[in-house]
Amino acid sequence: GYFIILHNPQVSFPTFWLYWLISEAVGVLVIAPLVIGIARSTRNPPRVSELAEGTCILVVLALMSVLAFIGSTGHWYTMLPLAMVLPLLLWPAARCPPVFAAAAIFVLAVVIMMSAILGIGHLGEADISLGQRLLAAQTALVTVSSCTLVMAALFAERRSREALLGSSIARLRTQKDAFRRLLGSLPAAIYTTDTTGRITYCNQAAIDLWGRRPQLGRDKWFDLWRLHYPDGRSVPLHERPTKIVLSEGRAVRGREALLERPDGTLVPIMPCPAPMLDERGKTIGVVNMQVDLTERKQAEAALAERDTFLTLASKAARVGTYTLDLPTKTVRLSPGLAALYGLPEGITELSRADARARVHPEDLQGLDEGMRQAWQERRGEHVAEFRVVRANDGEVCWIELRSLISYDGEQPRRVVGVGIDVTAHKRAEEHQRLLVAELDHRVKNVLATVSAVASRTQDASRSGDDFAAALAGRIRSMAATHELLSGRQWKGVSVHALVRRVLAPYMTPGNTDIDGPDAILRPEAGQAVSMVLHELATNAAKHGALSTDGGRISVSWKPIDGEIRIVWQESGGPPVPPPQRSGYGTEVIRGLIPYELGGSVELAFEPEGVRCVLTIPAAEKKKSQDRNELPPSIEAVGDLI
Numbered sequence: 001g002y003f004i005i006l007h008n009p010q011v012s013f014p015t016f017w018l019y020w021l022i023s024e025a026v027g028v029l030v031i032a033p034l035v036i037g038i039a040r041s042t043r044n045p046p047r048v049s050e051l052a053e054g055t056c057i058l059v060v061l062a063l064m065s066v067l068a069f070i071g072s073t074g075h076w077y078t079m080l081p082l083a084m085v086l087p088l089l090l091w092p093a094a095r096c097p098p099v100f101a102a103a104a105i106f107v108l109a110v111v112i113m114m115s116a117i118l119g120i121g122h123l124g125e126a127d128i129s130l131g132q133r134l135l136a137a138q139t140a141l142v143t144v145s146s147c148t149l150v151m152a153a154l155f156a157e158r159r160s161r162e163a164l165l166g167s168s169i170a171r172l173r174t175q176k177d178a179f180r181r182l183l184g185s186l187p188a189a190i191y192t193t194d195t196t197g198r199i200t201y202c203n204q205a206a207i208d209l210w211g212r213r214p215q216l217g218r219d220k221w222f223d224l225w226r227l228h229y230p231d232g233r234s235v236p237l238h239e240r241p242t243k244i245v246l247s248e249g250r251a252v253r254g255r256e257a258l259l260e261r262p263d264g265t266l267v268p269i270m271p272c273p274a275p276m277l278d279e280r281g282k283t284i285g286v287v288n289m290q291v292d293l294t295e296r297k298q299a300e301a302a303l304a305e306r307d308t309f310l311t312l313a314s315k316a317a318r319v320g321t322y323t324l325d326l327p328t329k330t331v332r333l334s335p336g337l338a339a340l341y342g343l344p345e346g347i348t349e350l351s352r353a354d355a356r357a358r359v360h361p362e363d364l365q366g367l368d369e370g371m372r373q374a375w376q377e378r379r380g381e382h383v384a385e386f387r388v389v390r391a392n393d394g395e396v397c398w399i400e401l402r403s404l405i406s407y408d409g410e411q412p413r414r415v416v417g418v419g420i421d422v423t424a425h426k427r428a429e430e431h432q433r434l435l436v437a438e439l440d441h442r443v444k445n446v447l448a449t450v451s452a453v454a455s456r457t458q459d460a461s462r463s464g465d466d467f468a469a470a471l472a473g474r475i476r477s478m479a480a481t482h483e484l485l486s487g488r489q490w491k492g493v494s495v496h497a498l499v500r501r502v503l504a505p506y507m508t509p510g511n512t513d514i515d516g517p518d519a520i521l522r523p524e525a526g527q528a529v530s531m532v533l534h535e536l537a538t539n540a541a542k543h544g545a546l547s548t549d550g551g552r553i554s555v556s557w558k559p560i561d562g563e564i565r566i567v568w569q570e571s572g573g574p575p576v577p578p579p580q581r582s583g584y585g586t587e588v589i590r591g592l593i594p595y596e597l598g599g600s601v602e603l604a605f606e607p608e609g610v611r612c613v614l615t616i617p618a619a620e621k622k623k624s625q626d627r628n629e630l631p632p633s634i635e636a637v638g639d640l641i
Contacts, residue, residue, distance in 0.1 A: 033101075057096070066111055245288075255270065320340055334348070340399060492520040519557060554570075
């Protein structure tokens with residue numbers, strides 16, 4: 001039909017182009033969507049249900065189109081199939097992929113064009129020319145195809161948006177579920193409320209923290225627990241962080257509190273509530289995270305306790321650390337080192353000049369020179385000993401400083417180290433040195449004394465036996481006194497112990513009487529008194545009261561005006577005549593105490609027995625006699641007492 005019309009010489013030029021444009025429009029509307037739909041279906045095939053439903057619609061549409069356009073027009077019911085064509089076109093457009101709507105248009109176009117070309121049915125009346133029938137068919141196809149394609153596109157867009165919305169909803173639900181699972185797995189307690197304060201959500205950590213499980217949508221947050229300030233005071237409702245958020249719409253941060261559980265347990269927490277806002281910015285509730293601070297508080301307490309122990313240990317051990325920053329000339333001290341310097345409690349930093357000011361003036365130059373030499377030699381370690389004058393009490397103490405030096409290029413930058421109080425060690429060294437010197441002096445004295453005693457004993461002895469006995473007795477006396485002094489670490493000797501030790505070899509029941517208060521002689525006085533008492537006891541044993549069974553010796557003493565007076569009294573023995581000549585023993589008795597101690601001796605040979613009064617100064621006095629005026633026998637002994 002198109003060929004006949006387009007090659008008819010009687011057809012005008014406008015009519016020719018009208019038929020041509022309509023034909024092209026029909027081709028584009030009928031063929032192009034079908035080709036595009038088939039191409040898309042190969043990449044994204046329809047579901048089986050869509051394929052079955054679309055195929056059935058196309059079959060029904062083809063049958064109804066044949067009945068509507070090719071059937072006889074002589075009966076009224078033949079209009080019914082024609083009325084059913086439009087719903088059958090809308091069906092695939094609304095329920096199936098767009099390719100089925102394009103296929104439906106193609107089927108309808110084939111039926112209509114066949115009816116017009118072959119002259120069958122509604123488009124086959126003989127009184128209407130072929131061109132008019134074709135124009136009517138083309139116009140109908142353009143209109144129907146356009147409407148159907150528009151509807152298919154709209155329904156396809158709707159289905160796409162519904163699918164997108166459904167996927168978005170599903171994604172939101174998935175995200176919401178994932179978010180809830182995430183909140184549920186967090187160790188911090190998290191809950192949300194509505195504007196009335198009812199709990200709408202809480203995780204397991206919140207339940208564990210509160211000690212109870214709330215009824216969502218019913219229980220209010222302020223009914224589940226009590227809140228206290230860190231000092232234990234109860235927090236009023238209007239000052240609680242969640243209430244502030246609900247009332248003022250602002251977040252609350254950085255406030256610590258104590259949460260009281262139903263069983264009365266107090267848990268340190270940090271609440272962090274924030275408002276939940278809708279799209280208009282209006283507060284619709286609160287989301288709150290309550291951080292349990294129990295472990296942190298325990299760790300802080302343990303750390304503080306450890307620091308306290310370290311501080312006490314460093315102070316007790318008198319050890320401390322320091323850091324010297326040379327560019328800023330700042331010294332940072334530990335509490336232990338600050339205590340060594342005698343600084344007030346709490347001072348942990350001072351200038352290098354202030355630290356040097358505490359060093360003893362005699363040691364400052366040596367300390368600076370030692371450190372300067374270490375820097376010049378680029379040594380990594382340095383050890384120094386110096387004295388410091390404590391700031392609080394002025395006491396002088398020794399510090400050993402062990403330091404590590406770090407450098408920035410050629411210049412020293414930082415010095416860190418430890419300071420150790422070695423005052424006791426230094427004093428021990430000094431004491432040991434003094435002890436060694438004292439021991440050396442005493443050994444020399446003892447050896448010289450023994451030598452002098454031996455020499456004088458030999459001169460006064462009639463025979464070798466007398467010499468050996470006298471010398472042994474005098475050496476034993478000296479050893480006994482030395483033992484007493486050593487037992488008291490050479491801090492003095494008790495008069496009572498000294499008298500009993502001298503008389504011990506001669507004491508029998510009833511032959512001695514010792515009486516006197518508790519009194520202590522200086523070490524020098526103890527040695528001298530011991531030698532004098534030994535000579536008195538030896539003479540008493542040979543010639544006096546201790547030489548007979550009925551004799552007695554009385555020794556008494558008492559302090560008088562800063563002196564100690566010792567009285568030796570013999571009785572009951574044979575008459576004692578005054579000696580015809582002065583022997584070594586008598587010289588020791590009369591001359592040793594006056595010479596060595598500055599005291600006095602009163603020796604009397606009375607008929608009833610020897611009486612001797614020794615007066616010993618409590619403190620050392622200047623010797624009243626010149627050494628050269630003493631007899632040689634006393635000089636040798638006096639050098640060593």
